[in-house]
Amino acid sequence: MATATGHDSRRSFQRVNEIIETHGRDPVHLISILQEVQNEYRYLPQEILNYIATAMNISPSRVFGVATFYENFSLEPKGKYVIRICDGTACHVKNSTGLLNMLTRKLGLKEGQRTTGDLLFTLETVSCLGACGLAPVMVINEEVHGKVTPEKAEQIIDEIIKKERSQND
């Protein structure tokens, strides 16, 4: 994970160059390159997008267009824990909205805000995770939680916060 320390972001920047080299500079590879760069930084920093445009000899506006078209790309830094709430039909009828509202309140997110100020959590919705039998579904990073009630979700979040605090102490 990229952190604010000089060395890691320098390493990430070198990774960007490796990624571009591996794929080649044909603009058809732009999406794959952006995906890998996002894996490196967890989001797409503006200056890196500009750099990619320079290296691939396409206009920055084009790269920006592609990066904003797909929901999966983020131009904002994401939190250490990315919470995805499924809002597909099955989850929706099983009260995914209630879950979402609770988490928004719990994390203190304002309208349009997705990531907490301390960069610990990012809250997103997804359309369908293909696990409708477990509705409503919540995924935190790679971990799937099924049949989540607002109470259960709050418990999970509290545990994470507790774990993070103890690590920092």
Added chain:
Amino acid sequence: MKTLKINGREVAFSDEKNLLEVIRKAGIQLPTFCYHSELSTYGACRMCLVEDKKGNLIAACCTPPREGMEIKTHTLRLLKQRKMTLELLLAAHDRECTTCYKNSDCKLRKLAHDMGIEEIRFGRKEKRLPVDDSSPAIIRNPNKCILCGDCVRMCEEVQGIGVIGFAYRGARATVTPAFNKKLSEVDCVDCGQCSSVCPTGAIVVKPHIEKVWQALNDDSKVVIAQIAPAVRVAFGEAFGLKAGESTEYLIVSALKAMGFDKVFDTCLAADLTVMEEVREFMERLDRGENLPLFTSCCPAWVKFVEFNYPSFLDNLSTCRSPQQMFGSFIKNYYAGEVGLSRDNVFVVSIMPCTAKKAEAAREEFAVDGNPDVDAVLTTQELIRMVREAGIVFEELKEESFDMPFGFATGGGIIFGATGGVTEAVVRMLDGGHKRFKEVRGNEGLKEAAVLKDGREIKVAVVHGLKNARELLEMIKQGKAKYDLVEVMACPGGCVGGAGQPVPADAGIREKRAKGLYILDNRMQLGRADENPMVRMLYEKWLGSPGSEVSHKYLHTHYRSRRRIEGTDIKFGGQQGKVNVKICIGTSCYLKGSYDIFKAVDRKIKERNLEDKVSLEATFCLENCTSSPAVEVNGNIVENADAERIERLIDQLL
């Protein structure tokens, strides 16, 4: 000959690239927003839908014509469909038509009227996006955008820049510069071609009309106008004249009626430009330096080089453009001659161009904050002012230009068409009145050769910045070699400028250019050095072409510019004893600055210098002429290589 049926009537066709062209040739003006014959086909606006025999609705612009096709263009279904689409477009559109700059030229407004849309059943968009008026040349109002993409394709396909693009999607889709930056923060060259293809008021020219009215009503100001060559062959289009009909004497008359004190001719300044540029060219030719010489009359092209090809900055002619030469000799010479101060003279240019507004605002062209050219009106703005003043065009009596700066040769007049500058220069080299047909016409790249003192001089003429980019790449790779290159940013040269009346398609541009060549034919004097007023300027003020006075007042300098603001890559490492910043902007990147970055980073790691040396990548040190550039402790190292930087770090440690 192949045929197809349109509304039951047989229509012949041959090589038309799509059904829409066939239908339009058959005399049916199917509406479109997103179709321009000079741009790629996009098929987004759905206005050109037609119905085939099977009842399918197909977009005519995206369908090749086929033998035996039977289509209809205004079935009930089609009429309903088109109205619905239009209604949806209007629902998302900021419909403040009465106060919209584009009102009379707006395709959306016209179509809504033609199709009898009287009610819009859908709610308005609530969220308003900010208007961007940061550019000196154009204003972008995304609330009026219908997402036809004409501007995006114009910028990308014809100008080869791609300043604006589509971003986001669905209801949030919008046209914007990268990272939602303002136009003034990105590599926009102000050519304004986006505004000339925009069917609505989403991109318009930034008007200077109010400034000019203020000056005209200020008794302390002597207001002096200059009229660019291309304006005179397009102005009449707004008043029912044909494209190419010359109207300079009517324009003089209209300006006088509005209260201008003097009306002069930019073509004279063009003659002066030729004098200076020929001198500069001969000097470079003798020394074999900085060739090819690039013309510098077009400010959009100049900015394009500053942004994208700083290594060619020394190839640009140092001559100011005719507009700026005019402003300079009016404020620095003429004002004094007639007993006025700079502040009391107000110079207004009437230009076919939006980039001229940005050029006039460049700080090099001002003395103590007082610009040489105070306001720039486009042809369109002049037309508006004429109407605003209630001047009846048909009643205007021709009036001649004022003296001493109202006389030009044919060479100055043809500056308005692509190839014109070259032809005027060649006449000087040649010493005659050569009609240099090789550089006339609409080809993207025109090449020719002339003999001067037994030496073959190779010239190239390009218009449209994409063509210019291709030519620069060829020159860079050594695949092409020229002595003189003329570049105009707009297709067709200034006659196709974004300040001209719309439409300005290929056919109309050619007619305007033809109008200029007819004027040239009428002139007895066709060569810049024959202009008695230009001679007078040299005798009384400048001395000779290339003199010290000329250099001070008629020449300029250029600088490299960052393509995009605020995009440094910071690594946040601690500031150490040695701080290294490596430029990874376009120019430096292409010359291997990343290799330097890698080498320095390796060195830091291998020798554990993390606390002592900080490393940063920056997007531009604005030193592109001697790239790659690296900044070490605040000092810029030009033409850097890894070894040199490593040595320098060692020394400092």
